[in-house]
Amino acid sequence: MTAAWISGSGAVRPDGTAVVEPAAAVTVVDLDGLADIDFGDTEDELTRRGILRTDIDACGPTLAGHETVSPIFVDDRLVLLWAGEPVRTPEGVAAGTPLAEVRERYPAARHLDAPQGTYRFDGLLARDGDRAYLFLHDGGTVHKVIAGYADWAQRAFDEGHAPC
Template sequence: MTAASVAGSGVRPQPPVEPAEPATDAVIDLAGLPGVEFGDTEQELTERGMLRTSAESCGPTLTGHDTASPIFYDDRLVLLWVSPPVRTPEGITVGTPVSEVSSRFPALTRLTAPQGTYRFDGLLARRGDRAYLFLHDGRTVRKTIAGYADYAERLFDEGYGPC
């Protein structure tokens, strides 16, 4: 009956509206995110209003960067785990095919997860003392981590996560 009344009313039915993608140009580079740089202390980030603690999260979170999880060592920001829509300047994010990562970063170090674990293999794109670590399932990127290269390698070797 609804279709007949709409058809007879001269009003055209509209297609369902898809949810809009968040309007963001969230890019993580090897310096960090806007307002958050690798090497910043927890105190500096808190004083600038960029770091907050919440009972719902597994650790401190970044203000304005809800899809980034900070990892601190000796009170310094050393790594950031990021999720979409955050991407690298090269356009790499969770879901990017591994072949595209290899074409954008030709000097990758391939890291193999230990047998018998549920961990992902990795691709380490190192530039000086910084790096991106892309954890993947053989087909697509599943996790994106950026920060100090030594800590990214340590994270991979030890299997540490943001929580």
């Protein structure tokens, strides 16, 4: 079971052994960014490296090889990554993770209430220095994982911003 959690697959064979996914199948977003993308990188830098794409019909720039991740830039610098399934934190949290598991893995996370009368999700902000994860949830399950600079994650939650 532990190997399944570490691998991020969560799948277990009938004999109780973990089904381990190939490492390439799991994308991890941590508080530095992604394997080939760091918070603070510029749009020009990522475009020059062939990572940032603007030629795809989307609501904004996209990241090559990361179809479920939306970058947020402020003053030409990457400040947040909005990640959908199958992207996970190093602790295994992804869209679809039960909230109870998030609280176990991030016990110091602070609860954030969505404004009354809106259709926005509540949040859990797990801060580590100037970086944080923001987990948007419906009270039972994570719907979106946002990673990046803590102040920008808090601001995105407070103001209701999204990639589109």
